[in-house]
Amino acid sequence: MRLALALTALLAPLPAAAAPDLVLAIGGEPETGFDPIRGWGTYGNPLFQSTLLRRDADLATQPDLAEDWQLSEDRLVWTVTLREGVRFSDGSPLTARDAAFTFMTAKQVPDSLDLSAMDRAEALDDRTLRITLNRPWITFTETFYTLGIVPEASYGPGYGRAPVGSGPYSLVSWSEGEQLIVRRNEAYHGQMPQFEQITFLFTGADTGLAAAQAGQAHLVAVPAQLAGRVPQGFRPVVAQTVDNRGLSMPADAPVTSDPAIRQALNLGLDRALIAEVALEGHGTPAFGPADGLPWAGPDDLLEHDAQAAMAVLDRAGWLPGPDGIRARDGLRAAIALNYPAGDPTRQALAEVTAELARPLGIQVTPKGGSWDAIQRVMHDEPVVFGFGSHSPYQLYTLYSSAVARTGWMNPGGYASAEVDAVFARAQAAESMEAAAPIWAEAAAHYGVHGDNAWVWLVNLDHVYLAHDCLDLGATQIEPHGHGWPVTATLADWRWTCG
Amino acid sequence: MALDLRMRALAHAVAVLAAVALAVFGLMRASPVDPVAAYLGPAMAQASPEQMARIAESWGLDRPAPERFARWAGQVLRGDLGWSTTYAAPVGQVLGERLGASALLAGLAWALSGVLGFALGLVAAMARDRWPDRVIRLWCYVLAATPTFWLGMVMIALFAVGLGWAPVCCAGPIGVPSDQAGLADRLRHLALPLTALTLFGVAQIALHTRIKAIEILQSDPVTLARLQGAGPGDILWRHVARNAALPGVTVLFASLGEIIGGAILAEQVFAWPGLGRATIEAGMRGDVALLLAIAMLTAVVVVAANLAADRLAPALDPRQRAR
Numbered sequence: 001m002r003l004a005l006a007l008t009a010l011l012a013p014l015p016a017a018a019a020p021d022l023v024l025a026i027g028g029e030p031e032t033g034f035d036p037i038r039g040w041g042t043y044g045n046p047l048f049q050s051t052l053l054r055r056d057a058d059l060a061t062q063p064d065l066a067e068d069w070q071l072s073e074d075r076l077v078w079t080v081t082l083r084e085g086v087r088f089s090d091g092s093p094l095t096a097r098d099a100a101f102t103f104m105t106a107k108q109v110p111d112s113l114d115l116s117a118m119d120r121a122e123a124l125d126d127r128t129l130r131i132t133l134n135r136p137w138i139t140f141t142e143t144f145y146t147l148g149i150v151p152e153a154s155y156g157p158g159y160g161r162a163p164v165g166s167g168p169y170s171l172v173s174w175s176e177g178e179q180l181i182v183r184r185n186e187a188y189h190g191q192m193p194q195f196e197q198i199t200f201l202f203t204g205a206d207t208g209l210a211a212a213q214a215g216q217a218h219l220v221a222v223p224a225q226l227a228g229r230v231p232q233g234f235r236p237v238v239a240q241t242v243d244n245r246g247l248s249m250p251a252d253a254p255v256t257s258d259p260a261i262r263q264a265l266n267l268g269l270d271r272a273l274i275a276e277v278a279l280e281g282h283g284t285p286a287f288g289p290a291d292g293l294p295w296a297g298p299d300d301l302l303e304h305d306a307q308a309a310m311a312v313l314d315r316a317g318w319l320p321g322p323d324g325i326r327a328r329d330g331l332r333a334a335i336a337l338n339y340p341a342g343d344p345t346r347q348a349l350a351e352v353t354a355e356l357a358r359p360l361g362i363q364v365t366p367k368g369g370s371w372d373a374i375q376r377v378m379h380d381e382p383v384v385f386g387f388g389s390h391s392p393y394q395l396y397t398l399y400s401s402a403v404a405r406t407g408w409m410n411p412g413g414y415a416s417a418e419v420d421a422v423f424a425r426a427q428a429a430e431s432m433e434a435a436a437p438i439w440a441e442a443a444a445h446y447g448v449h450g451d452n453a454w455v456w457l458v459n460l461d462h463v464y465l466a467h468d469c470l471d472l473g474a475t476q477i478e479p480h481g482h483g484w485p486v487t488a489t490l491a492d493w494r495w496t497c498g
Numbered sequence: 499m500a501l502d503l504r505m506r507a508l509a510h511a512v513a514v515l516a517a518v519a520l521a522v523f524g525l526m527r528a529s530p531v532d533p534v535a536a537y538l539g540p541a542m543a544q545a546s547p548e549q550m551a552r553i554a555e556s557w558g559l560d561r562p563a564p565e566r567f568a569r570w571a572g573q574v575l576r577g578d579l580g581w582s583t584t585y586a587a588p589v590g591q592v593l594g595e596r597l598g599a600s601a602l603l604a605g606l607a608w609a610l611s612g613v614l615g616f617a618l619g620l621v622a623a624m625a626r627d628r629w630p631d632r633v634i635r636l637w638c639y640v641l642a643a644t645p646t647f648w649l650g651m652v653m654i655a656l657f658a659v660g661l662g663w664a665p666v667c668c669a670g671p672i673g674v675p676s677d678q679a680g681l682a683d684r685l686r687h688l689a690l691p692l693t694a695l696t697l698f699g700v701a702q703i704a705l706h707t708r709i710k711a712i713e714i715l716q717s718d719p720v721t722l723a724r725l726q727g728a729g730p731g732d733i734l735w736r737h738v739a740r741n742a743a744l745p746g747v748t749v750l751f752a753s754l755g756e757i758i759g760g761a762i763l764a765e766q767v768f769a770w771p772g773l774g775r776a777t778i779e780a781g782m783r784g785d786v787a788l789l790l791a792i793a794m795l796t797a798v799v800v801v802a803a804n805l806a807a808d809r810l811a812p813a814l815d816p817r818q819r820a821r
Contacts, residue, residue, distance in 0.1 A: 023673060031584050031586075031779060032584075032585060032586035033586060033587075035586070039541060042541065043540075110549070110555070111553065112537075112538050112549075114544070114545065114546060114549050116546070116549075158587070160586060160587075161587070172675055173677070175668070175669065175670075175771045176585075176775070177765075177769060177771050177775040178667070178669060178676075179668060179672060181673060181675055197673065199673040201667070201668075201769070202769070203667045203668070203769035207654070207666055207767075207769055210654055210667075211666045211667065214658060214666050216666060216672055217672075370530055371532075372531070372535075375535075389544075394544075397543065403546075406547055407542070407547045408542050408545070409543070409544065409546070480540055481540055
């Protein structure tokens with residue numbers, strides 16, 4: 001034993017080697033495998049593959065594979081220069097041809113990635129990638145952050161179970177439903193993470209928590225309700241999110257089409273109280289779908305004021321009836337509020353909303369159902385929806401009239417010529433950064449000081465239990481979906497014990 | 499004559515399998531799950547209808563149901579189990595990767611519960627209404643009413659988290675690739691799920707054996723043997739065990755289906771890398787090909803077990819051989 005310790009000490013003189021092999025129980029196992037073309041990496045971090053660009057903890061753009069990226073004057077042609085000397089984990093060089101192949105294949109394979117704005121991607125030489133769009137569409141850049149580049153030479157069926165990429169880690173073994181073991185890619189071109197081996201447990205939150213309690217895991221994603229059950233030697237880490245929950249307000253339905261009703265709900269619902277009661281305090285008030293992100297409306301904020309809400313309803317002619325519920329011209333201010341029955345958080349939000357709306361004179365009736373049942377009524381009845389992403393394209397899918405009532409996009413059918421015009425200007429911007437303030441302008445029209453198109457309620461906290469020795473550094477504002485996104489800043493994680 | 503019987507049994511089995519396939523397919527058709535939406539998950543919120551239609555088309559979901567079923571049946575007859583939409587891989591491959599772990603767990607649990615259940619049943623019968631019988635019966639009634647997944651969770655809380663004797667999950671140590679785990683490690687990880695599943699299987703067999711054994715103990719031949727001075731060991735071995743084996747074996751084979759069902763839940767709780775999660779995902783996501791394959795496989799095992807029980811009966815009971 002002593003000999004073994006002495007040997008270990010001899011073999012590992014660097015302080016960095018003090019970091020143990022990490023075990024994370026944060027969920028996020030992709031059933032379809034680790035294939036970016038089939039959507040792997042859209043949330044957070046493709047880990048095994050590199051992307052053209054990446055976002056740091058402040059969501060600011062950092063180069064990854066791309067060294068330089070230019071958009072043409074007409075906003076149709078991206079010219080991307082790739083970093084030199086990047087290699088895949090199998091030793092083969094990564095060239096612009098691999099990048100062009102990845103984009104073209106992702107466009108052709110019918111799966112979750114929608115690259116319909118792209119006309120073609122081609123390699124001009126080993127290091128130059130040219131992507132031609134069929135319309136000015138700045139949010140296409142989102143794929144630069146999320147689409148991991150795969151090797152043209154060895155990509156094929158089965159890639160998702162044996163991914164070859166140029167990311168910070170490579171796959172050692174994957175027992176599906178059990179664990180994924182990855183090892184640091186020593187040839188990685190970016191900032192080298194401290195941890196040589198990481199194991200991801202895909203065992204469900206209960207087993208993950210049990211593993212932490214038994215001292216076998218270092219980071220566990222837990223439902224916020226369990227945030228109080230911190231095992232010894234652990235501490236809770238709460239990440240701010242745009243993982244929001246809000247109420248859609250169908251634009252053509254009898255009650256919700258009235259701006260006064262929507263305004264009264266936005267004014268009159270006490271969001272802090274909702275977070276306290278429905279989320280047991282593990283959430284923050286939400287006023288828009290992108291709170292805290294650069295494309296959120298800076299003034300999209302409200303002070304809760306029930307008196308003002310009732311004054312709005314009074315002025316609009318919604319007068320209280322004998323049972324306290326308001327009515328106008330024989331139409332009662334009564335709405336059904338749908339939520340997916342299997343989701344206790346949304347159920348709690350629906351029920352608390354109903355309680356808080358009653359004193360305003362609005363009758364809200366929570367109605368649980370399957371997503372398929374909700375899909376049938378979502379154009380006519382409010383639904384407790386959840387969104388939140390790192391891309392302003394989310395705003396487009398929620399408020400653009402071009403996608404009104406298309407699939408699950410803009411389910412309430414909101415339509416505003418002003419918002420559409422702002423979105424068109426934003427999509428035609430020269431960069432994501434330049435587009436952000438333009439996107440933000442739209443909130444003046446759709447937001448709580450404009451049409452009150454949605455009634456956003458809360459952003460959920462994402463709670464992790466972290467080993468006392470594991471320093472996660474700064475966490476990103478996390479998108480919808482708890483777990484895997486936290487690995488986006490893995491390179492900054494530190495082991496702080498000797 | 500024997501050949502004719504065998505052909506009939508085979509035809510019967512094929513008919514059962516066809517009925518299972520049709521029933522599963524019909525149930526999946528009637529289920530409200532939209533496979534494309536389930537596949538996309540959160541990405542659904544940004545998916546255009548054209549894109550969803552393209553996915554549905556690439557899976558053949560745009561074809562009428564009878565055509566899809568016929569195409570599936572044709573594929574299966576040619577030995578191709580189809581494409582799992584959940585795992586984006588051939589169904590045969592998905593099954594191949596998971597079958598071994600499930601077979602090991604369920605098979606061992608089945609064999610152990612048979613041996614243990616039979617022995618406990620005999621002990622209870624011999625000690626009828628005395629304390630060993632009462633303890634065994636109480637234990638069996640409690641177990642028979644206990645869901646495996648709950649038993650598994652209690653065992654994890656007690657032995658893995660509380661006492662630290664057993665690992666909390668998985669088929670091998672955390673952080674060690676499955677092909678590098680040693681035999682001792684594998685056995686250590688097998689212990690808890692195997693115990694949970696065995697305990698679950700024991701109850702039925704023990705109770706059935708007990709009733710049969712009591713019946714035999716009250717029969718004329720045993721009374722005669724007693725009068726002739728046979729000791730309890732003699733009676734147990736020569737009369738009871740031999741004659742109680744037949745219903746025991748029949749119940750054991752019939753319980754195989756339940757063990758498989760229990761194994762699916764136990765696998766989920768213990769993160770055992772078998773077919774359990776695949777079964778649940780296939781059902782939740784409307785992955786028809788995968789669920790059909792698992793249902794057929796289970797049906798084949800259960801049918802085969804029943805056929806085997808039928809053939810074992812004459813071997814154990816000479817009276818049936820004469821007929």
